[in-house]
Amino acid sequence: xxxxxxxxxxxxxxxxxxxxxSDQLRAGEMFDIEVVIKGGEVEQHIKGLEFxxxxxxxxxxxxxxxxxxxxxxxxxxxWNQRFDLTVQPGExxxxxxxxxxxxxxxxxxxxxxxxxxxxxQTGLDIKSGIDGSDKDPxxxxxxxTQMAVLQFISNSGYRLFKSDIEAGxxxxxxFVSHLPxxxxxxxxxxxxxxxxxxxxxxxxVDNGSDTGVLIEKDRAFLxxxxxxxxxxxxxxxxxxxxxxxxxxxx
Numbered sequence: 001x002x003x004x005x006x007x008x009x010x011x012x013x014x015x016x017x018x019x020x021x022s023d024q025l026r027a028g029e030m031f032d033i034e035v036v037i038k039g040g041e042v043e044q045h046i047k048g049l050e051f052x053x054x055x056x057x058x059x060x061x062x063x064x065x066x067x068x069x070x071x072x073x074x075x076x077x078x079w080n081q082r083f084d085l086t087v088q089p090g091e092x093x094x095x096x097x098x099x100x101x102x103x104x105x106x107x108x109x110x111x112x113x114x115x116x117x118x119x120x121q122t123g124l125d126i127k128s129g130i131d132g133s134d135k136d137p138x139x140x141x142x143x144x145t146q147m148a149v150l151q152f153i154s155n156s157g158y159r160l161f162k163s164d165i166e167a168g169x170x171x172x173x174x175f176v177s178h179l180p181x182x183x184x185x186x187x188x189x190x191x192x193x194x195x196x197x198x199x200x201x202x203x204x205v206d207n208g209s210d211t212g213v214l215i216e217k218d219r220a221f222l223x224x225x226x227x228x229x230x231x232x233x234x235x236x237x238x239x240x241x242x243x244x245x246x247x248x249x250x
Contacts, residue, residue: 013040014087016049017134018122024139028103028208032096035122039091046085048125051099053077053138055106056117057181059167074167074180076118077102080125103206106165106183107142110150115163116140116183144236145211146204150185152238152245158187158200170203172228175212177205200249209233215248 014037021032035049053076061068079099087093108116118140123133142150154160163185170177187200198218205212214228227248235241 014038014044014046014124015040015134016122016124018051018120018136020120020136020138024109024141025101026141026143027101027105027107027206028143030098030100032098033120033122034094034096037087037093037124039087039089039093041089043086043088046083046087046124048080048082049097050123050125051077051079051081051097052121052123053101053105054119054121054135055165055181057165057167072167076105076179076181101140102179103208104177104179104182105140106181107146107163108138108140110142110160110163116165118165142204143206143211143233145231145233145241146206148236148238148241149202149204149211149213149231149245152241153187153200153202153249155238156246156249157190159190161186161188161199170205170212170214172205172212172214172226174228174230175205175207175210206233213245213248 017036017038019034019036021034025031037046054073055076056071057074059070059072061070081097085093106116106118108114108118118138120136120138121133122136150160163183165181165183167181169180170182182203182205185202187202189198201216201218203214205214210230210232212228212230214226217225217227229244229248231241231244235244
């Protein structure tokens with residue numbers, strides 16, 4: 001009786017561990033995971049598994065007359081795997097699942113540097129309602145089209161300053177985003193001209209077949225200006241994306 005009570009409050013309950021089969025992922029592609037369920041100190045009935053792709057995003061809120069900036073966790077994707085099984089004390093059960101990463105999922109690594117925080121959260125749906133969850137950080141690389149655009153901008157006299165994941169949506173003439181956050185790459189010019197851009201903010205929206213590119217230019221004395229284009233995803237080199245991006249930087 002005591003062990004059953006403790007399991008209901010999370011002590012000695014079954015646990016879950018998701019093992020990623022790939023070290024690096026790309027948005028829009030499938031990835032495989034092995035799920036290991038280990039029984040606790042008592043028999044427990046498991047009704048299914050839940051998976052969620054989560055991201056740490058920057059957000060803003062008005063508090064009185066002030067604008068407060070803070071970070072929040074947002075759900076990018078969610079899956080339920082329903083089944084009925086009973087895990088015995090000390091028993092280990094394994095299963096493999098294939099999931100597809102949303103094409104708009106933000107990158108977390110660029111040139112070996114971490115630029116964002118995205119993770120897979122896995123939980124057990126246990127009869128008692130207690131969720132034994134597991135968090136696994138994801139390494140997501142930019143697509144070839146995105147990398148080509150970033151490299152072209154770097155070759156055009158701009159230096160990548162930072163990258164943030166921002167809460168909210170992006171809308172341009174050619175495209176609109178669907179996830180509750182987007183990624184923003186901030187570039188600064190290597191040399192400053194009087195009326196040139198003080199910085200560029202670049203955002204991608206990939207729908208699987210095309211990559212939308214929104215560039216915000218912060219220009220001295222002229223304020224912000226927005227330009228956008230959509231690039232077919234078969235354009236994967238600097239030369240291939242040049243016709244699309246060159247005119248936006250002019």
